[in-house]
Amino acid sequence: MPTLTRWFVKTAMVYLAFSLIMGIWIAFGPVLGQGGLAGLFPVYLHLLVFGWLTQLIFGVAYWMFPKYARGQPRGSETLGWATYVLFNVGLLLRAAGEMVAMRQTQSVWAWLLVISALLQWLAVMLFIVNIWPRVRGK
Amino acid sequence: MPKLSRWLVRTSLIHLAAGSTLGALLLADKGISFWPVVWLTLPWHMEFLLLGWMVQLAMGVAFWILPRYASGPPRGNERWIWLAYASLNTGIGMIVLHLWIRSAWLIIAGRFLETAAVILFVIGNWRRVKPFGADV
Known part of the structure; x- marks a missing residue:
């Protein structure tokens, strides 16, 4: 398993655990008199579906898809690492931005969501550009 | 990777691009x-990413890597899976059209087609879920 795949898969596992813990926290909201925690449901959902599932898919696809070329079996490693960094910085900024923006609307934190959206979108596009030529026969 | 898997995987990547673009716009607007009108596309965002990307990618990779048959066509009758591919993407297309044509029947037909796609896929691959080397 290549190094980049190990990073993707292990980070995905951390997101899985973290998102489920966040689910417990949100569930405690009404009991603790913090109904506003329900506003974090989209963050919980995206940490699970994007941080865990999509990131796991990215890592495994980078590893298992047909080789790109003999000297460069997995396409551009630089693009792969750029995907990993943009993806995770974007997702963490989103989580932080949404948590703070819940309390302070129209603050500088709101711009974090814009930046995180851009970073995550770029990560996905880089992944597609890198993996597309590897969707091929032997 | 067989031709049919390439179609499924590439189409799933197109759905990933579309769903993520909408997701980025939605998050930025949040x-x-x-551009508040972008929230009308929230159902597309979910449709593209859950059905178009994840389910379709899983179908493409499963068709590629599940154990092959010992005799006859190695991956069985591909017609089932081609039909599943057409049915899934037509179904998603109908859900998307609903933004302009506000008929509940469009959603119902779309959901039927998506379900049919999964059933066709299961029928076409059921016997391939077997131990490697089994004489089936």
């Missing part, structure tokens, strides 16, 4: 409201 931060600084600049």
Whole structure:
């Protein structure tokens, strides 16, 4: 398993655990008199579906898809690492931005969501550009 | 990777691009409201990413890597899976059209087609879920 795949898969596992813990926290909201925690449901959902599932898919696809070329079996490693960094910085900024923006609307934190959206979108596009030529026969 | 898997995987990547673009616009609008009408596309965002990307990618990779048959066509009758491919993407297309044509029947037909796609896929691959080397 290549190094980049190990990073993707292990980070995905951390997101899985973290998102489920966040689910417990949100569930405690009404009991603790913090109904506003329900506003974090989209963050919980995206940490699970994007941080865990999509990131796991990215890592495994980078590893298992047909080789790109003999000297460069997995396409551009630089693009792969750029995907990993943009993806995770974007997702963490989103989580932080949404948590703070819940309390302070129209603050500088709101711009974090814009930046995180851009970073995550770029990560996905880089992944597609890198993996597309590897969707091929032997 | 067989041709049919390439179609499924590439189409799933197109759905990933579309769903993520909408997702980025939705998230950015959540931060600084600049185009509120984008929220009308929230169902597309979910449809593209859950059905178009994840389910379709899983179908493409499963068709590629599940154990092959010992005799006859190695991956069985591909017609089932081609039909599943057409049915899934037509179904998603109908859900998307609903933004312009507000008929509940469009959603119902779309959901039927998506379900049919999964059933066709299961029928076409059921016997391939077997131990490697089994004489089936």
